Structure formats: C-alpha cells, structure tokens
Amino acid sequence: MNSYKLPKEGSSAEQILSNLQSFKSQDVPWATGRAFAYVYEPPADAKAVISQAFVSYLSENVLDPTSFPSLLKMERDVISIVANVLGGDSQTVGNITAGGTESIILALKSARDYFRDKKNPTATPEVILACTAHAAFFKACHYLGLKPVLVPVNPQNFQIETDKIAALINENTAIIVASAPNYSHGVADDVVAIGQIAKQYNIFFHVDACVGGFYLPFARRLGANIPPFSLEVEGVSSISCDLHKYGYTFKSVSVILYKSAVLRQYQIYTCSDWSGYSIINPTVASSKSGASLAGAWACLHYFGEEGYLKLNALTQGATQQFINGVKNIPNLEVLGEPVMNLVAVVSHNPVVSVFQLADILKRKGWYIQTQLASAISPETLHLNINPANAQWVADLLKDLQQAVEELLAANQALPVFDMNWVAETLSQPEGIMQIFQLFGSDGGSLPDDFVLINNFLNQLQPQHRNILLTYFTNNLFVAS
Ligand SMILES: Cc1ncc(COP(=O)(O)O)c(C=O)c1O
Structure with missing residues (x-):
C-alpha cells in the first residue's frame, strides 16, 4: 500500500487529461442520462457558461x-x-x-x-x-x-x-x-x-x-x-x-x-x-x-426564472410519467405522495427484491439507488428524475417491467439471516472480516452485484450496519 508516488518528471497535458478521461469509465453512467442519482446536470449550453465562470x-x-x-x-x-x-x-x-x-x-x-x-x-x-x-x-x-x-x-x-x-x-x-x-x-x-x-x-x-x-x-x-x-x-x-x-x-x-x-x-x-x-x-x-x-x-443569471420553469416542467412531466408507469407494473408501488421528482419504489413481492432489480438494471446500463429498510419504510429503489433522465423514462420503465418478470419467473426469495449469529460474529475479533468474506469481499472492495450484501445489510440492526459500513470505508480509503 502507498506504493503510488509523485512521478519524477511531469507528464504532458494530453497524457494527464487522457488519463482522467479513462478513469471515468468505472463511474456510474451519469453522462448518458441513465443514472438516476448523484448528478444534477445542466443542459450543455448552460454547462459551458457555468464552466467558464x-x-x-x-x-x-x-x-x-x-x-x-x-x-x-x-x-x-x-x-x-x-x-x-x-x-x-x-x-x-x-x-x-x-x-x-x-x-x-x-x-x-x-x-x-x-x-x-x-x-x-x-x-x-x-x-x-x-x-x-x-x-x-x-x-x-x-x-x-x-x-x-x-x-x-x-x-x-x-x-x-x-x-x-x-x-x-x-x-x-x-x-x-x-x-x-x-x-x-x-x-x-x-x-x-x-x-x-x-x-x-x-x-x-x-x-x-x-x-x-x-x-x-x-x-x-x-x-x-x-x-x-x-x-x-x-x-x-x-x-x-x-x-x-x-x-x-x-x-x-x-x-x-x-x-x-x-x-x-x-x-x-x-x-x-x-x-x-x-x-x-x-x-x-x-x-x-x-x-x-x-x-x-x-x-442563476443564465437560466433566469424562465430557464428554471422550463427545467421544472420537464422533470415534473417525466416524474409523472414514471409514477404512472410504475402503477402498471404489478408488485411495485411508489411510496407516499412525492411533491417533486424524488421517488421511492417498493416491491410487495418477496421474490421481486428491489436489490435484485437494481442489479439487473445496472447490467442493462442504468444506475438506480437503493435505500435500506428503516423504522418507517421497507427497502426501496430511489430515483431523482433529473432533466438528463427525462428522455429515458419510457425505456427505464420497460426494463423495470422486464426485470420484474425475470424475477417472478425465477421465483426465488433472498436468504434470511440469523441475527443472533450476526451479533455473535460481530463480537469476535475476526468476525467482521468473516462477514465480508461471506460476500466475496476483502473488507474494502465489493463484488459487481450488490444484491447479497444489500440483502444482508437490510436485515441488520442499524448499529450493526454502522459497524460494517465504517469498517468498509476505513479499508476503502487506503492509498493505491
Ligand atoms: C433533503 C436533503 N438534505 C440535505 C442533503 C445533504 O446535501 P449534501 O449532499 O449537499 O451535503 C440532501 C442531499 O441529497 C438532501 O436531499
């Protein structure tokens, strides 16, 4: 660890910029508009002005x-x-x-x-x-x-x-x-x-x-x-x-x-x-x-009121389209009555896990956030439906529907864990690593599919989640 050192000589601008560009290939596909989280991207003309400023x-x-x-x-x-x-x-x-x-x-x-x-x-x-x-x-x-x-x-x-x-x-x-x-x-x-x-x-x-x-x-x-x-x-x-x-x-x-x-x-x-x-x-x-x-x-000066109203009309329309679309997908439901373009989708069928849905959609080039179950809500998919996402809502709904059908056909519920075993294991010095190994992780990396680890975290008491997530993050931020 920490084997990555300051280079002896500087690199060319082309080399540096091309490296930066290539690093991005691992990121969520925000630039395609198929990631429904994290990035609140302005339209390209606005972005150019904001960038210059x-x-x-x-x-x-x-x-x-x-x-x-x-x-x-x-x-x-x-x-x-x-x-x-x-x-x-x-x-x-x-x-x-x-x-x-x-x-x-x-x-x-x-x-x-x-x-x-x-x-x-x-x-x-x-x-x-x-x-x-x-x-x-x-x-x-x-x-x-x-x-x-x-x-x-x-x-x-x-x-x-x-x-x-x-x-x-x-x-x-x-x-x-x-x-x-x-x-x-x-x-x-x-x-x-x-x-x-x-x-x-x-x-x-x-x-x-x-x-x-x-x-x-x-x-x-x-x-x-x-x-x-x-x-x-x-x-x-x-x-x-x-x-x-x-x-x-x-x-x-x-x-x-x-x-x-x-x-x-x-x-x-x-x-x-x-x-x-x-x-x-x-x-x-x-x-x-x-x-x-x-x-x-x-x-603020580039968009003015008119610009914000236009963007708002776009995202409000896309959000309504998404909410209406989910109504037509059996087993899924939008929770509550969102006042804006933030939507939480629950599954009412144990063989259609939202964690599996998120992974299937990821394989199809989407990124949808998941939220673990809390005191007042079961686990959900979570979407920010932003201007760049609006054009994709119909395609996303199609893939979501297909993913649900795939899971219904497979008809397999996710494993249920024994919480006494979890508490006991976490109290042992090597217990945390044992748990990560169970999910194919060395404690600082994750498999491509998150379903198993999400399903596990979802069942834990918050204090046990916190222990694992803190440990993971402490290992994640170690130098190259
Ligand atoms: C309602 C609300 N409050 C606070 C925050 C935290 O904002 P930030 O991530 O900019 O710190 C968020 C982020 O999504 C949010 O949605």
Whole structure:
C-alpha cells in the first residue's frame, strides 16, 4: 500500500487529461442520462457558461471578502436571489456553503449557540427531528454535541406526526427540524403547522429545503399544489437550499438563510487571539476557491426564472410519467405522495427484491439507488428524475417491467439471516472480516452485484450496519 508516488518528471497535458478521461469509465453512467442519482446536470449550453465562470474564479479566495469584494458582491447577489425565491424579506441574511450538509451543520450550530446564549449555557441542547430528516442532521448532532429527539413519522404518508411534537418539547429543546421535502420519499412535512408550534414555544425552527428549495417554488408556479414551506411561514428561523441540486450549478454550493442577522451571528466563528491574521469565518471552511460561487452566480443569471420553469416542467412531466408507469407494473408501488421528482419504489413481492432489480438494471446500463429498510419504510429503489433522465423514462420503465418478470419467473426469495449469529460474529475479533468474506469481499472492495450484501445489510440492526459500513470505508480509503 502507498506504493503510488509523485512521478519524477511531469507528464504532458494530453497524457494527464487522457488519463482522467479513462478513469471515468468505472463511474456510474451519469453522462448518458441513465443514472438516476448523484448528478444534477445542466443542459450543455448552460454547462459551458457555468464552466467558464467557474474556471475564471479558480484562484480567488473566499477567505477574505474585504480583499475580494467581487466575491462578496456575488455572494450577496446569490443570497438575495435565493431569499427572494424562498419568501425572504429585507431582514433575511445568509451565506453560501459547500453543500447541504454544511448548511445543516451551521443551522444547528447557530441554534445551539443561540440556545446557550439565551436559554441555558450548560445543558445539552436537544434537536427534535424525524428519521426522515437527512442524515446530515444526525451527523451535525454528533459533531456538535446535540441530543437528537425523534418525533414519530406517519408510515402511510411519511410526514412528521406534527401533533406529537409538543410532548417532546422541554427546557432543553434548542431546535425543531422539518424537511421540504425529505430525500428518501420526496414528501414535505407540514411546515405551517410546525411553524406554529415553534412560535408558540419560542423555539428555533429549521426547514431543510436542500433538495426542494430551488425546485418547489417553480413547481408551484407551474400549478403544482405546494403548501407554503419557506421563510414566509410564521415561525421559520432558517432554511437550507442547495444550488448544486436543482439550481443546476456545479458542486459545491448550498445556501443557508436566516430570518434575521440576530440569528446568523451565532453561525460566525471569530478568532483574533492566535499569532496570525484574524479569522472571521461565517462558514466551516476558511480558504476556498471562488470558482463554485462564480459558477452559481453565472448559472442563476443564465437560466433566469424562465430557464428554471422550463427545467421544472420537464422533470415534473417525466416524474409523472414514471409514477404512472410504475402503477402498471404489478408488485411495485411508489411510496407516499412525492411533491417533486424524488421517488421511492417498493416491491410487495418477496421474490421481486428491489436489490435484485437494481442489479439487473445496472447490467442493462442504468444506475438506480437503493435505500435500506428503516423504522418507517421497507427497502426501496430511489430515483431523482433529473432533466438528463427525462428522455429515458419510457425505456427505464420497460426494463423495470422486464426485470420484474425475470424475477417472478425465477421465483426465488433472498436468504434470511440469523441475527443472533450476526451479533455473535460481530463480537469476535475476526468476525467482521468473516462477514465480508461471506460476500466475496476483502473488507474494502465489493463484488459487481450488490444484491447479497444489500440483502444482508437490510436485515441488520442499524448499529450493526454502522459497524460494517465504517469498517468498509476505513479499508476503502487506503492509498493505491
Ligand atoms: C433533503 C436533503 N438534505 C440535505 C442533503 C445533504 O446535501 P449534501 O449532499 O449537499 O451535503 C440532501 C442531499 O441529497 C438532501 O436531499
């Protein structure tokens, strides 16, 4: 390991670029439009403009807005645009972050420090959230020393059971979280009703619109029934919205907005008592390139409202086509009522496993994400139906139907594992490796087909899943 060293001599530009190109052959087939996850690709003409803007700001440093007022101007412009799309007013403030996860970490940091300042400086602050909240919230709790308090979710519609929130509020509650919508099922919580509770109890309320923030307002303009979810709702303190998702700019750009600067001040980290220059960081990273900010600024101006409405019409139409198509495939069902182009598909037949479906589709050149079973949902296929995917929906449905028929003909359910054996094996020093070997893995690699390992993980308690997934990732990131 670590045998790959800095080459003695430099390589030619052609060689380097050709190497990079060849590395891509192993990746999910996003460029074909047949991957329904990960990449929120803008149309080619927009991509060309965003790329140029991106490259033109590679060297500028976001670290110090007083030295790079052009970056400050662009950030203010972007914040103002997003605030206007999301019901903000003249008091709304915000920042650009590197992604949804960072926006969420910062919202929870602000809520924590607000709680410490105004309510209790020593208690462990509590976060009321549902298991449908993005994992980034649980990660933020882990990083920031906050206690997650789970509110039940209705297993029929995948919304937070709003009437259960009040009973969970106590003197340590620092923040309530809702999703608009959640990633797993594309379902939005009742933000208006939760806002009333937050207001009544005077509690910070964050709306996670990372995936929906730059989508739902345009869908509403096109006639979709989208209840209010953003800053115009009474009680909302902050909202996150990722421009690197349905803003269609390159990663890494998300926006965190606050109702007012009084709340945002808790986000800012300042340090002037070390030996170097004073650090005043509104976000987590200190030095960062201006490229993604310039790309986002260019992207918003290139599309304008009209551009976003067009993209929205395309994806809303393709999503409806997919949902209608699934209705015609026996044994499969779309769960809940997604408000946007995020769809979770369940199988009601044990011989038609979604994990097998994903593998069969992969062999046919598709990439469809799978979601393991959780407290409120069985295992599902998960699709983001993005503009580049729209042209493929009919073909995907055909292949999905065929895959279901193939599995029905084979009529074989996946193996069921003994959880006592799992617990016992994982308690042994060599147990983890034994389990990986069972699936043809050395602990840091995976077979081509994921079905067996997915089926196994799916049956495990979350704490056992976490042990295996952490071990795997620790082995995955070893140098060449
Ligand atoms: C609702 C929601 N919140 C947060 C995130 C996290 O965003 P990121 O991957 O940019 O950190 C996602 C990502 O898909 C999301 O869908």
